[in-house]
Structure formats: C-alpha cells, structure tokens
Amino acid sequence: MIKMKTLSEQRLLEVFSNAYLTRKFEEATIDLFSKGQIEGWLHSGIGQELVGSVLCTMLEDGDYIIPYHRSKSYFLARGVNPGKLLAEIMGRKDGLCGGVGGEAHLADLSKGLLGSSGILGAGMPISLGTAFKQFYEGSNNITICSFGDGSVPQGAFHESLNFAATWNLPIVFICENNFYAELSPISKGMKQQDIGKRAAGYGIPGYIVDGYDVEAVHSHIHQAIERARNGEGPSLIECKTYRWRGHYEGDPQLYRTKEEIESWVKRDPLQTIEQCLLASVGVEEVEKLKRERDQQIQEAIIFASASPFPNEEDLLMNVYMDNSFFKGE
Numbered sequence: 001m002i003k004m005k006t007l008s009e010q011r012l013l014e015v016f017s018n019a020y021l022t023r024k025f026e027e028a029t030i031d032l033f034s035k036g037q038i039e040g041w042l043h044s045g046i047g048q049e050l051v052g053s054v055l056c057t058m059l060e061d062g063d064y065i066i067p068y069h070r071s072k073s074y075f076l077a078r079g080v081n082p083g084k085l086l087a088e089i090m091g092r093k094d095g096l097c098g099g100v101g102g103e104a105h106l107a108d109l110s111k112g113l114l115g116s117s118g119i120l121g122a123g124m125p126i127s128l129g130t131a132f133k134q135f136y137e138g139s140n141n142i143t144i145c146s147f148g149d150g151s152v153p154q155g156a157f158h159e160s161l162n163f164a165a166t167w168n169l170p171i172v173f174i175c176e177n178n179f180y181a182e183l184s185p186i187s188k189g190m191k192q193q194d195i196g197k198r199a200a201g202y203g204i205p206g207y208i209v210d211g212y213d214v215e216a217v218h219s220h221i222h223q224a225i226e227r228a229r230n231g232e233g234p235s236l237i238e239c240k241t242y243r244w245r246g247h248y249e250g251d252p253q254l255y256r257t258k259e260e261i262e263s264w265v266k267r268d269p270l271q272t273i274e275q276c277l278l279a280s281v282g283v284e285e286v287e288k289l290k291r292e293r294d295q296q297i298q299e300a301i302i303f304a305s306a307s308p309f310p311n312e313e314d315l316l317m318n319v320y321m322d323n324s325f326f327k328g329e
C-alpha cells in the first residue's frame with residue numbers, strides 16, 4: 001500500500017477532487033470533439049492534470065495565474081465553472097469569453113486567470129506586469145506563470161526570467177515539460193534539456209521535479225510560493241510530465257512509440273492518489289466524491305450544448321479597430 005509521507009489527507013482529497021474533475025472534463029471534450037461538437041483544435045491535457053490540481057490548493061484570492069494552452073486543470077482547480085469553460089471550448093455564447101476566444105484563448109478574470117495564448121511564451125512578459133503590480137502595491141499576492149517546454153527557446157523566456165529575477169518579483173515560473181513541442185522531441189530544440197537548471201543563469205532557485213509525484217510537486221511549489229509571498233523573488237520549477245494524447249486530437253503521433261506512452265500511463269498519479277485515499281478515507285468517501293464530480297461534468301455538457309453560438313455582432317466584441325476600414329473609407 002502506498003502511503004503519503006508529507007501530505008495531509010485533506011490536502012490529498014482536494015488534489016484528487018481537482019485532478020479527477022479535470023480528467024473527466026478532458027474525457028468529455030475528447031468525446032465531444034470526436035462527435036464534431038468542437039470546431040478547430042483540441043489540445044488534450046490528459047496525463048497533465050496533476051500540476052494545476054496541486055498548485056491551486058495553495059493559492060489565495062488576489063493571486064494571478066497565466067495559464068498555457070494545456071492548462072485546463074488550472075481553471076477547474078481554481079473554481080471556474082466547468083459549464084462556462086466547456087461552452088468556451090465549444091465556441092458558445094455562454095462561454096468564459098463569450099465563445100469568441102475558443103480553446104486556445106481561455107480566461108476568467110474573476111478568478112485571476114489571465115488569458116492563455118496560442119503564441120508560445122506570450123504569457124511570460126504578461127506575468128511580469130501582474131507581478132510588478134503586486135510588488136508595487138506591497139501586497140503579498142503572487143503570480144503563477146505556466147508554460148510548456150516549447151516556450152523555453154523563445155526570447156520571452158530569457159527576458160522574463162531575467163527581469164523577474166532582477167526586480168525580485170513574486171512569480172513562480174512553472175514549466176510543464178512533456179518532452180515534446182508539437183511534433184518534435186525537445187532534443188531538437190535545446191541542448192540543455194533539464195530546464196530547471198537554467199534558473200542558475202538568472203540567480204534564482206530552480207527545481208527539476210517528477211511531475212507524477214504528488215508530494216514532490218506539492219513541496220516544491222509550496223516552497224516557491226512561500227518564497228514569492230515573502231518578497232524573496234521568483235523561482236523556476238520544471239515538472240517533467242507527459243501528455244497521453246497527441247499534440248492535438250487527430251495527431252498521428254509518428255514521433256513516439258506506444259511503449260513510451262504506456263510507460264507513463266502505468267504511472268498515472270490519479271491511480272496512486274486514489275489508492276492512498278481508499279486506504280485512508282475509505283471507499284464510500286472516494287466514490288461519493290467521484291459521483292459529485294461526474295455530476296458536475298454532466299451538467300456542464302448540458303449547459304454548454306444548450307448555449308447558442310455568438311452572432312455576427314458578438315464577433316467584434318472587444319475588438320479595437322479603425323472603423324473607417326469597415327466603412328471602406
């Protein structure tokens with residue numbers, strides 16, 4: 001029997017609740033996509049539920065998160081309404097952004113979740129802005145900046161870490177390293193593949209963490225959050241993790257083997273956590289929690305599917321433009 005050494009039963013229940021909800025949400029989106037209910041792209045985060053599920057158990061009101069394109073767990077664990085999140089992914093009017101953002105551009109400002117972006121690394125300089133505000137106002141709030149390994153070779157990565165370190169900004173940089181950027185292994189994009197080691201170049205703490213080990217993820221993120229809240233500056237945490245599906249739904253995945261995928265699926269952290277909880281809180285509590293989360297997903301599907309698509313006027317919502325262009329002047 002696996003036992004947790006450092007995590008309380010209550011914290012483990014919270015993490016499981018977040019991760020299970022996200023897993024079921026991801027499964028629902030894959031199913032809807034296969035039925036043609038989701039247009040465009042779907043970047044499934046199945047296999048990557050843990051980091052956001054753990055992280056959000058340690059956040060406070062007023063903290064900001066800059067999510068990345070596979071961060072559904074960050075939204076759900078932060079308490080975003082699953083129906084509104086799904087409606088946005090389905091391009092419906094009742095979605096988080098009125099259905100005009102879609103899967104790659106999710107945001108919920110009421111929960112401090114600033115937008116994810118289809119442009120790699122674009123969220124990193126934005127995190128400097130929110131963290132600078134927190135620093136300037138003397139609050140003890142912090143900013144979480146999440147990104148994939150594909151953002152690391154971008155100039156924005158270097159500039160953001162350098163600026164955050166120099167100004168001692170309250171940021172936790174979290175890299176979800178799933179070993180592939182789109183269809184390329186990271187070895188094609190960088191020589192130094194232990195991304196956490198790069199922190200040394202900026203004079204800040206850097207950690208390389210097994211992203212499937214719930215206790216390791218929790219303790220390192222906790223340490224980095226405390227440091228940021230105490231005004232000691234930013235940290236970089238690399239969580240080595242894995243996406244079980246292709247880069248996008250429909251990706252033929254010619255760049256990796258079934259055996260490699262299997263080796264990660266076998267280590268599913270949700271199974272590990274569930275086994276622990278079954279041994280501590282018992283089967284009834286675990287099953288009750290799962291039933292409640294299943295119910296939330298069913299309600300989300302009903303809500304999102306019933307929502308209308310935006311109309312033509314809605315498409316120009318929040319678009320700043322020179323009207324003369326449309327008037328043909």
Ligand SMILES: Cc1ncc(C[n+]2csc(CCOP(=O)(O)OP(=O)(O)O)c2C)c(N)n1
Nearest residue numbers: 070118119120148149150151178180181182
């Ligand atoms: C600036 C920029 N360059 C290239 C792309 C094309 N692109 C989309 S996703 C992606 C790879 C993303 O990999 P990673 O950041 O590791 O996240 P993952 O999808 O693996 O979770 C690339 C290269 C882009 N969106 N933005």
